[in-house]
Amino acid sequence: MTGRPLSHGEPALHGRTDLYGHAVAGEAVPESVLLPGHDVPLGRYTTVRRLLPQRPRRMVGAWCFVDHFGPDDVTGRPGMRVPPHPHTGLQTVTWLAEGEIVHRDSLGNVQPIVPGQLNLMTAAHGIAHSEQSPPEHPPGMHGLQLWVALPEEARHREARFEHHAAxxxxxxxxxxxxxxxxxxxxxxSPARTHTPLLGAEVLFSGPGRHRLPLDPSYETAVLVMSGTADVAGVALTPGSLLYLGQGRTEVPMTAAEPARLFVLGGTPFEEPLVMWWNFVGRSHEEIARARDDWMRGDRFGVVPGGERPLPAPEMPTVRLKARDRHGRVLA
Structure with missing residues (x-):
């Protein structure tokens, strides 16, 4: 790799780099910051690396949540087992590199997803869903689960689900x-979104170079799912998120071996959010109402299949406060 590795949270140097990570004089671009992920258990059988939100960087555009799971060998194991649970105020994006997952939701959708396909669920005012590996599933499990925060004009609408096979x-x-x-x-992409957004996989089957075009109004970040790569002069390995800021018209990437990257981008999301459990809202009271509705069996409907729904945790003893995209608490 041509770029130097950064310590977690360390900013890269200002200034544009060429394809090999060398500085180009006279062209300033935003600094890069490497943000570490941390492991979080998800159900009984899956551990994920959570890359967003983080204290230094809560969002990238409207992307407000990023979990990277695998690669795991699930031969002779159940694979993913996430029971029915609710969502509000967001879209879920499921993207697989290996494996198969069956999505079931309270609108009645039952949709398997395999690598190269997209499941996009818009929770809006409220929906429930489960995600399970089928009984006869492939031996590997590897992918991303991402959330997109919905703006005010979209978050009170009816829920919907999209599957895009191509x-x-x-x-x-x-x-x-x-x-x-x-x-x-x-x-x-044919997927329907509600703010200017980018989510793109960049797959290196062998040594290669590529410049991915970007909208300079977007803030952008890149994660490596597998392998190693040089991104904008920074050497990346799985387990962290490289935040690239705004103002870039492209991001140069190189790899000396097979590697799989995912690029996140979008215009900065300016609405303050309250995120708790599986809900994205605007106030403590809104989150508390969503929790109460779920526990009473109201609003979210029933996921087909007869599996017992996941109970909500108790609300925190302190009041939940809205935060902006930088993590600042708003009065």
Whole structure:
């Protein structure tokens, strides 16, 4: 790799770099910051690396939650087992590199997903869903679970679900770019979003270089799902998120071996949020109402399959406060 590794939370140097990580004089770009993830148990059988939210960086555009799971060998094991649970105020994006998951929701949708396909669930005012590996599932499990915060004008609407079996793809030598949501250059995803957004997988099947076009109004971040890569002059390995800020028209990437990256971007999300459990809202009272509705069996409906729903945790003893995208508490 041509870039130097950064310590977690360490900013990179200002200034544009070329494809090999060398500075280009006279062209300033935002500094990069490497943000560490941390492991979180998800149910009985899965541990994920949580990359957003973090204290130094709560959001990237409207992306407000990023979990990276696997790669895991689930041969002879149940695989993913997430029982029915509720959501409000967000969209869920499920993206697989390996394995198979069956999505079931309270609208009646039952939809398997495999690598290269997108499940996009818009919770809006309220929905419940489960995600389970089928009994006869592939031996590997590897993917991302991401949330997108909904703006005020979209978060009170009816819930919906989309499955996209085919997404726009660009091939550049050993590099394959799939635009999962939003757009990059000539590629535009059919997925419906509510703020300017980008989610793209960049897959290196072998040594390669690529420059991914960016909207300079977006803030952008990159994570490595597998392998190693140089991104904008920074050497990346799995387990952290490289925040690249705003103002870039492209991000250069190189890999000397097979690697899988995921790029997140979007215009800064300016609405303050309260995030607690599986809910994204605007106030303590709103979150408390959502929890009470779930525990009473109101609002969210029933997920088919007869599995026992996941109970909500007790509300915290302190009042939940809205925070802006920088993590600042608002009065």
């Amino acid at each position: 997404l726009p793809v660009l091939r550049d030598g050993n590099v394959t770019v799939t635009v999962v949501v939003g757009e990059s250059g000539p590629l535009r």
